[in-house]
Amino acid sequence: MTKMRIGYIGLGTMGAPMAMNILKAGFPLTVYNRTASKAANLIAAGAQWAETPAEVASRTEIVFTNLSDTPDVLQILFGENGVIDGSHPGMILVDNSTIKPSASREIYQRFHEVGVSALDAPVSGGDIGAKNGTLAIMVGGEAEALEKAMPVFEAIGKKITHVGDAGAGQVAKAANQIMVAAQMVAEAELMLFAQKSGVDVARVIEAIKGGAAQCWTLDVKPQRLLAGNRNPGFKSSLQAKDLNIVMDTARDYQAVLPGTALNSQLFNGMVALGEGDLDNSAVIHMLELLNDTELKTNP
């Protein structure tokens, strides 16, 4: 059976390895990225380059996008030579970016009018999950479109959930970010708490990792912080962006989220301090400032 022709736009930390997994699964792949040099590895591995997002769409059956924020996605879809200009009835658009649920609903509607089914399909699992093809993918949109695109989803993700109609995938991702941010802040607090109490932080982590506090954050982040590594992973500026999406959406629906409101202030504070390019676990710096102490490291 001939494989569907796939397009991938946005070859950053997440997009590049996801596109590579699609290519490795044997799908003919056309790529575009604002900074063309980031496509070099993919082209060396057999992908085709397109000059514009419209050209990607005109050559392919399923177009994936993976861009930073809502305005960037709108630009690539509806700006000059945008995806919609090269789209054709029956095409499927899959947006892997994390953006506002309300924007995903608007995208769905505008593409629906030209015969294209749009799926919002944000992901969780970080750069490691993107490389290993083990992402959790939360999908909003029509079930038939997801079913058709499923073989491609299976090349990039391990757990693929159809959450509901357009925008539902983004709501699930926003919910995910409520939890992730809370874990980052709690992890930072517990490490400084243990240190200030005069107890070995690494031993505390070891002791609690298998109990009720067990989570991915505790498995992965403390050892990086204790080694003095605050590099991303997942940039704090993106964490701040995601929490702003959560708070905007919460306001739209009168949801009251006091914990997330505080956490979003801590991450926005990091961005204000010029620390937006650090990992989200580096939010510990905000707690270090409040505690007038620094986490002791063993690089």
Ligand code: NAP
């Ligand atoms: P990234 O490394 O900063 O890459 C962003 C990509 O978007 C780049 O390809 C960039 O192009 C492109 N882009 C941004 N603004 C653009 C614009 N106005 N026009 C054209 N292209 C534009 O970010 P990332 O970590 O891959 O994140 C991508 C999305 O995945 C975000 O929505 C993020 O929240 C989400 N996400 C990230 C992670 C993670 O662990 N990193 C995990 C889950 C979800 P250039 O190369 O030209 O800059």
